[in-house]
Amino acid sequence: MKIAFFSAKPYDKTFFEEHNKDFGFQLEFWETHLGPHVVNAVDQGTEVICVFVNDKLTAEVIETLADKGVKIIALRCAGFNNVDLDAAKKFGIRVCRVPAYSPEAVAEHAVAMLLTLNRKTHKAYNRVREQNFSLNGLMGFNLHGKTVGVVGTGKIGKAFCKIMLGFGCKVLAYDPFENEELKAIGVEYKGFEDLLKSSEIISLHCPLSAENHHLINAQSLQLMRDKVTLINTSRGGLLKTQDVIQALKTGQIAYLGIDVYEQEEKLFFKDLSGSIIEDDDIQRLMSFPNVLLTGHQAFFTEDALAQIASITLNSINELKENLPAKDPSVILV
Numbered sequence: 001m002k003i004a005f006f007s008a009k010p011y012d013k014t015f016f017e018e019h020n021k022d023f024g025f026q027l028e029f030w031e032t033h034l035g036p037h038v039v040n041a042v043d044q045g046t047e048v049i050c051v052f053v054n055d056k057l058t059a060e061v062i063e064t065l066a067d068k069g070v071k072i073i074a075l076r077c078a079g080f081n082n083v084d085l086d087a088a089k090k091f092g093i094r095v096c097r098v099p100a101y102s103p104e105a106v107a108e109h110a111v112a113m114l115l116t117l118n119r120k121t122h123k124a125y126n127r128v129r130e131q132n133f134s135l136n137g138l139m140g141f142n143l144h145g146k147t148v149g150v151v152g153t154g155k156i157g158k159a160f161c162k163i164m165l166g167f168g169c170k171v172l173a174y175d176p177f178e179n180e181e182l183k184a185i186g187v188e189y190k191g192f193e194d195l196l197k198s199s200e201i202i203s204l205h206c207p208l209s210a211e212n213h214h215l216i217n218a219q220s221l222q223l224m225r226d227k228v229t230l231i232n233t234s235r236g237g238l239l240k241t242q243d244v245i246q247a248l249k250t251g252q253i254a255y256l257g258i259d260v261y262e263q264e265e266k267l268f269f270k271d272l273s274g275s276i277i278e279d280d281d282i283q284r285l286m287s288f289p290n291v292l293l294t295g296h297q298a299f300f301t302e303d304a305l306a307q308i309a310s311i312t313l314n315s316i317n318e319l320k321e322n323l324p325a326k327d328p329s330v331i332l333v
Contacts, residue, residue, distance in 0.1 A: 006034035054265035059087035066091035102304035107159035109298035113257030144168035149199030152206030208235035236262035
């Protein structure tokens with residue numbers, strides 16, 4: 001069985017080739033992202049397409065893949081907002097994903113962003129390298145005792161809640177499906193608006209859907225406390241960027257940490273150090289001293305990449321052999 005990987009980086013090739021020793025699939029790696037511009041280049045007879053967060057699997061793309069004999073679309077990520085599932089079902093293509101690949105990796109990165117923004121360790125590092133040991137402008141605040149609001153308590157949100165409880169924070173959560181384990185250890189579930197009004201720090205850990213697109217906008221920002229800290233390691237589309245920029249300008253948002261960006265497919269996972277970036281919004285965000293932006297690296301640990309490769313190839317094998325999935329949440333169509 002031939003698997004064509006899109007948006008593939010050297011680390012993808014390393015981990016998938018290592019774990020493929022147990023399966024013996026034929027692997028082909030494409031650095032470009034998948035979309036209408038390149039779908040016709042997929043070889044006839046390719047049975048599996050493996051894609052990542054910024055590949056665009058529209059109905060048009062899926063129909064072309066079906067004509068070429070593709071039977072399985074494997075997402076090596078948890079989110080699937082970039083795939084037209086109705087089209088996949090219509091053309092008889094199975095779709096699988098990796099719903100949980102070391103959720104601690106993403107949760108820990110969210111905490112790292114929070115600590116970096118608060119204690120300004122990135123600025124202190126640069127100062128000391130220039131022999132500047134002044135503390136002016138580096139003052140932070142104690143996390144202990146602060147109220148942290150967590151939007152989404154799936155596996156990643158659950159891991160983040162536990163870390164924040166360890167810091168001695170009061171943890172509030174919003175999720176349509178309340179987690180009894182979290183409630184038992186002290187997490188208090190609130191309505192979304194109540195969480196926004198009560199939290200000094202807000203961290204987003206929910207998938208992107210049509211219902212929560214631009215969840216953080218001018219209206220929801222107005223409900224938040226002044227000088228709020230906002231962290232997003234989920235999907236860029238949860239934030240309405242222009243509204244967030246305005247809140248930064250007025251000082252309502254004291255600190256912003258984002259590992260994702262709504263237009264990231266044109267930027268992230270590329271070396272643009274010698275290019276002129278024409279996206280004015282991300283240039284504006286990077287100009288704020290109280291904004292920390294990373295390039296969708298929250299998942300990027302050895303543990304997570306090994307699990308992604310293992311789970312993805314195992315799911316492809318299960319679909320190929322018509323075996324029952326060990327984890328039903330892996331299979332989308």
